[in-house]
């Protein structure tokens with residue numbers, strides 16, 4: 001998607017030097033647009049941990065390039081896999097991509113061949129993610145189109161949480177892809193963007209994306225969605241997921257569950273958009289089986305923004321000595337999810353629905 005009129009992906013190999021992977025530094029958006037060089041596997045581990053890159057699909061692609069950089073730097077591939085897998089626990093895309101890389105070099109011993117294969121496969125994973133995100137948008141578009149028809153062409157108001165936009169993937173995004181597609185088709189849309197404390201991915205990243213593309217949107221504090229739903233100001237919610245179980249439970253950014261509850265209480269369709277690489281085919285019960293990340297309390301206690309002097313600044317919000325808890329994700333049970341929007345179509349959030357679309361996984 002575009003930044004100041006120029007098309008960008010979130011991650012790429014540096015032109016003219018394929019020993020360097022480059023990524024957009026998402027820690028400084030929307031106030032600064034900076035590119036970081038990732039030269040070693042450890043750089044990719046740090047990029048994932050520190051959320052230079054974030055969002056489940058992008059974490060996966062970054063890990064795939066991390067495996068390539070590991071061998072380029074003469075590191076042991078199994079050790080690199082372990083480091084990468086441990087960098088963030090919730091998004092299954094990470095382990096999936098690492099595993100794809102291990103599979104692709106199975107049985108190869110020539111270092112040059114291994115390096116070439118890992119790079120080629122990382123490119124493949126990246127390219128496929130773009131196609132998947134586009135397809136999610138094409139399928140999800142039908143839901144927005146239908147809502148627009150029901151509203152006789154009046155604006156469709158969509159609520160989203162966190163950033164499941166192109167910055168969380170390579171291009172298009174998951175939850176945002178249907179919105180971009182609808183907008184391009186001339187359907188009137190407006191998005192309620194949850195700020196998404198503590199790191200404000202909604203206010204910082206989703207709003208940045210929508211500004212760049214001219215998508216009408218309004219940032220709301222995380223506590224506002226329920227009220228808007230009660231007053232008929234939300235027509236549907238679309239969010240992303242870091243891990244989906246085979247029974248359709250989804251783990252997404254903390255606060256998603258509360259929005260799903262409010263949507264359920266107000267009869268508002270609550271959709272989850274996902275690439276199949278976010279499905280954990282080995283687990284059923286999201287509450288019991290999805291590992292939930294806990295991050296530093298400082299992300300709750302401090303907030304980053306642009307100071308009057310134009311510089312990025314962090315300020316303390318709370319009493320210095322208070323404790324804070326920073327749980328990164330929550331699980332929304334399948335019963336609260338109206339449907340899953342995948343690259344193969346839309347299905348019910350249950351085993352039957354998922355396996356109807358992905359019968360080879362049965």
Ligand code: MRU
Pocket residue numbers: 054055056057091161162163164165168169173174175201239240241242252253328
């Ligand atoms: O902590 P983050 O910013 O990596 O969390 C991201 C989300 O919760 C997204 O909604 C999810 O990864 C889906 S991205 C298409």
